[in-house]
Amino acid sequence: MSSLKTDLLKTSGTFNVLVGVTGSVAALKLPFMVSQLLELSGVDVRVVTTEHAKHFYNSAEVSVKIYSDKDEWELWKQRSDPVLHIELRRWADLLVIAPLDANTLGKIASGICDNLLTCVVRAWDTSRPLLFCPAMNTAMWLHPITAQQVSRLKEFGYVEIPCIAKKLVCGDEGKGAMAEVSTIVSLVKEYLQKPDESSLEPDQ
Numbered sequence: 738m739s740s741l742k743t744d745l746l747k748t749s750g751t752f753n754v755l756v757g758v759t760g761s762v763a764a765l766k767l768p769f770m771v772s773q774l775l776e777l778s779g780v781d782v783r784v785v786t787t788e789h790a791k792h793f794y795n796s797a798e799v800s801v802k803i804y805s806d807k808d809e810w811e812l813w814k815q816r817s818d819p820v821l822h823i824e825l826r827r828w829a830d831l832l833v834i835a836p837l838d839a840n841t842l843g844k845i846a847s848g849i850c851d852n853l854l855t856c857v858v859r860a861w862d863t864s865r866p867l868l869f870c871p872a873m874n875t876a877m878w879l880h881p882i883t884a885q886q887v888s889r890l891k892e893f894g895y896v897e898i899p900c901i902a903k904k905l906v907c908g909d910e911g912k913g914a915m916a917e918v919s920t921i922v923s924l925v926k927e928y929l930q931k932p933d934e935s936s937l938e939p940d941q
């Protein structure tokens with residue numbers, strides 16, 4: 738069995754967190770965020786990256802498997818082969834897209850699925866949590882379409898981890914910075930502790 742496939746075998750009792758990373762400069766925080774997530778009890782982590790995101794982090798500093806678009810085509814050669822974005826959506830108990838850049842926000846809001854990450858989102862089982870952390874220049878954040886697209890994602894049932902105001906790398910001051918890693922990890926941790934509603938006893 739290919740290593741790609743064996744890497745996505747589910748282990749009972751483990752909570753599988755899939756991190757989506759896109760082309761905001763905030764992607765430089767990926768190695769730190771992955772290391773913090775791995776410190777959560779019983780959590781396993783995989784990453785799905787877009788091509789643009791690769792410019793902002795050093796994959797050698799990321800201790801878990803990073804899937805990218807080429808992996809989809811390496812895994813699927815013929816009809817009997819597994820489809821990576823479907824294997825990933827089956828494996829993940831939670832998806833957190835951090836950072837979510839303006840481009841991928843627009844794609845998801847419109848249902849565009851032209852890469853591995855947007856295909857995972859397009860196939861996502863909305864009974865499982867999908868958290869998204871917008872990150873973009875303040876001018877992009879303030880464009881009226883941003884609020885419309887964030888609202889659309891919330892209509893889908895996805896959970897926004899709001900951006901924050903900072904002095905951004907381009908020198909602009911204002912909203913658009915990704916939420917702090919500690920905030921993101923704390924929110925993921927809340928989902929680990931939430932009992933699975935389906936296992937709750939119905940009210941008597």
Ligand SMILES: CC(C)(CO)[C@@H](O)C(=O)NCCC(=O)N/C=C\S
Pocket residue numbers: 761762763765766872873874875903904905906907908909913914915916
């Ligand atoms: C990079 C980091 C985390 C440093 O504190 C912060 O500036 C941030 O989240 N920026 C994301 C916004 C962005 O993509 N700006 C792009 C052009 S200004």
